[in-house]
C-alpha cells in the first residue's frame with residue numbers, strides 16, 4: 001500500500017530573542033524546509049534529503065529529526081501504517097534559525113495530517129520537541145513551537161507544557177545574516193553555565209516581561225530596548241566571529257536591535273518596516289563579513305505563519 005504524497009512547508013524560526021532563553025520564539029516567513037511524505041505498509045523510510053547541508057543529515061529515521069518526530073506522531077495516534085519521507089532543506093543545519101526545529105516540526109505536522117489530524121497543536125509541538133531533545137542536546141521547544149503554531153510564542157511552562165501564541169506587530173521586519181561558520185546547538189549549549197546570578201535573573205525578568213508587552217502593543221522601539229541578554233549570548237559570542245561588530249553595523253544602518261539568533265551563528269536584526277530599509281541592514285552585515293574574508297548569506301524577511309500544507 002502506498003498513499004498520495006502530501007507536502008508541507010516548515011519555516012525557520014528565531015529563538016531566545018534576548019532575555020527569553022528556551023522560552024521565546026518567532027516564526028519567519030523565509031527560509032523554510034519542505035517535507036514530503038506518503039503512507040506505506042510499515043516502518044519509516046527517508047528516501048531523499050536535498051538542499052544546503054543535506055550531506056550532513058542522516059537518512060536513518062531514528063537519527064533524523066523528521067523521522068523521530070514523525071514516528072512520535074504515529075506512536076501517539078496508534079497508526080497502523082508506515083511512512084516514506086523526502087526532505088528538501090531550505091535552512092542549512094547549525095544555523096541558529098531552527099534548522100533541526102523546522103525538520104522536526106515539519107515531520108510532526110506532516111505525519112499529523114497523514115494520521116487524520118487527531119492531535120492538538122500542542123501535541124504536535126511536543127512530538128517535534130522530542131526530536132529536538134534527541135538531536136540538539138536538550139529538551140527545548142522554543143523553535144518547534146513557533147514553527148508549528150506561527151507568530152511569537154512563549155513557553156510559559158515545560159512541565160506541564162503550556163505555550164502561548166501572540167501575533168507580532170505588522171511593521172516588525174527581520175533581517176537574518178548567516179556567516180559561513182557552523183555552530184552545532186549541542187556545542188553551543190555545552191558552553192552555558194548551569195546557574196545565573198540573581199541580578200542577571202532580575203535583568204532578564206524585566207526585559208522578558210517588557211518584550212511581551214511590546215509585542216502585544218506593537219511598540220517597536222520598546223521591542224528594540226527589551227531584547228537584552230546578559231546571561232546567554234556573552235557565553236556564546238566567541239563561537240561566532242565578528243558577532244559584536246556585525247550587530248553594531250546593523251544598528252548603525254537602522255536596526256532597532258541586533259542579536260544572536262538562537263544558538264548561533266545567525267545574527268538577527270529587527271527593524272521598523274514603515275521607516276527603514278531591511279536591504280541596507282542586510283548589505284551592511286554582508287559587507288562587513290566580506291571585508292573580513294568571510295561569506296555571509298542574508299534574508300530580509302518578516303514574522304510568518306507556522307507549518308502549512310503546500
Ligand code: HSE
Nearest residue numbers: 015021022185262263
Ligand atoms: N534555546 C535554544 C538555545 C535554541 O539557545 O540553545 C537552539 O536553537
